[in-house]
Each structure stands twice: as C-alpha cells, then as structure tokens.
Amino acid sequence: PRHGEVIAIYSEVTTLGRQADNDVVVDEPPVSRRHSAIVATVNGYYIRDLGSTNGTFINRRRIFNDEFPLAHGDLVRMGGSDVTFMFQYSGAKTVRISKVDPPIDALIVDAKARQVFVRGERLDPPLPRKEFDLLQLLNSRRGEAVSRDDIAGHVWAERPDGDVGNHEIEQCVHRVRVRVEENTSMPQHLTTVRGFGYKLD
Known part of the structure; x- marks a missing residue:
C-alpha cells in the first residue's frame, strides 16, 4: 500500500x-x-x-x-x-x-537482516554482535523488563556457567545507548529497571 x-x-x-x-x-x-x-x-x-x-x-x-x-x-x-x-x-x-508515517523517534530492529533503524535512518556501521544480540533480546520482549540473568544467558551464551558480571552488561548497554539514544543520560528507548535489568520502550 x-x-x-x-x-x-x-x-x-x-x-x-x-x-x-x-x-x-x-x-x-x-x-x-x-x-x-x-x-x-x-x-x-x-x-x-x-x-x-x-x-x-x-x-x-x-x-x-x-x-x-x-x-x-x-x-x-x-x-x-x-x-x-x-x-x-x-x-x-x-x-x-x-x-x-512511523513515529519519528521509532527504534526498529530487523532480526533477520541484523539491522537497526533509528528515526528512519539505518545504523552504519551496524552494531557489533553482542550489542545487537542484547538489543534484539530486549526488542523480542519489548515493553517487558528483562533480567540481567536472561541478558547474560542470551548475549554471553558461550559462557554456560553464567560467569558474566554486572559491569560487562552495563558496558554493553552503554555501547548500545551511545548508538541509539540522543541523550545517553536520559535514555528514551533502553531504560534501566533498577535492581532487576533493562527494558526497551
């Protein structure tokens, strides 16, 4: 159409x-x-x-x-x-x-093509693998709070013992925010759920 x-x-x-x-x-x-x-x-x-x-x-x-x-x-x-x-x-x-027209601030994640669109513009260069895996996990459960344990198990699947520190997760989240947020100190898309994990709005 x-x-x-x-x-x-x-x-x-x-x-x-x-x-x-x-x-x-x-x-x-x-x-x-x-x-x-x-x-x-x-x-x-x-x-x-x-x-x-x-x-x-x-x-x-x-x-x-x-x-x-x-x-x-x-x-x-x-x-x-x-x-x-x-x-x-x-x-x-x-x-x-x-x-x-889609909302001007829309964040769109194409899982199959592994591409991300922010306000209608494709991210170039694309997100690295772990950053994309994090964003895609949150996008697949958009609007829901996703626990740090779930994030660790999905993004760092090569570590079956779950040896992933909060600092690693926070750094990965920060790198995604740098690419998709206008203001990383006041994120509109990737928000923190205090004491639990993160959510994609």
Whole structure:
C-alpha cells in the first residue's frame, strides 16, 4: 500500500504479509510471508501475530500469538519494516486501516537482516554482535523488563556457567545507548529497571 492509502476491512479475517495472496500485501523484507491477521468478532476487532519472524507491534509493544484487541487510533507495525498502519474504527460498517508515517523517534530492529533503524535512518556501521544480540533480546520482549540473568544467558551464551558480571552488561548497554539514544543520560528507548535489568520502550 502507498502512504496515506486507506484499506477498508470487510472480511471476518484479514491477513497481512509479504505473500501475494494476503488481503493486504506488505512487500518489505522484514515482513513474513504470512505475518499477521485482523479478526472481527462480536466483541470488536483483534489482531493476531501468525508466528512472524520479526513480530507484530501495537503502539510499539510487541504482541505474540494471542489475539490482541484493537482500538481506534492504534498504530500497527510489522516486524522491522517502516510500514505502519493506523487502525480506524468508528462504527460497525466503517472499519479501515491506512498507511501512515512511523513515529519519528521509532527504534526498529530487523532480526533477520541484523539491522537497526533509528528515526528512519539505518545504523552504519551496524552494531557489533553482542550489542545487537542484547538489543534484539530486549526488542523480542519489548515493553517487558528483562533480567540481567536472561541478558547474560542470551548475549554471553558461550559462557554456560553464567560467569558474566554486572559491569560487562552495563558496558554493553552503554555501547548500545551511545548508538541509539540522543541523550545517553536520559535514555528514551533502553531504560534501566533498577535492581532487576533493562527494558526497551
């Protein structure tokens, strides 16, 4: 779909993805062939991720396989693409989505291509492996607090004994913040959960 294009929703199930037989085709590399579906029920409209590689995000929060309720004005983003839809619902017969610009401060992580986009610009040079692994872990659980133990086990998987100090984790977090935050002393994306770990907003 083109920017600003409005797509009416009539079916009980509307599929979105890269494959040509979807109801809404999003031909972007980070989007899975069969990415997500909007489902109409007697209680309203829901969206479901269909096991996509890079996830489905509602208002920047990642959803998983369960159906997630949609409300008027919700922003739907698919994977690490910069394609964002706004869900518009003002009555039983006026349901639509329209392609809009992503939020200007969006932080997008493309797991498959191992690329990161900040405010629409791709990070170049790309993040080193451990920094990307940290960011991707937080992105896969976006909006949730992730413990230091989980971070250590994922980013330093080559150390099965868990011998990873807090200082190493803090330094890795700092290096990511230097690349993705405008002000590292007041981070807007990668925030600290005191006494526990970190969270990606």
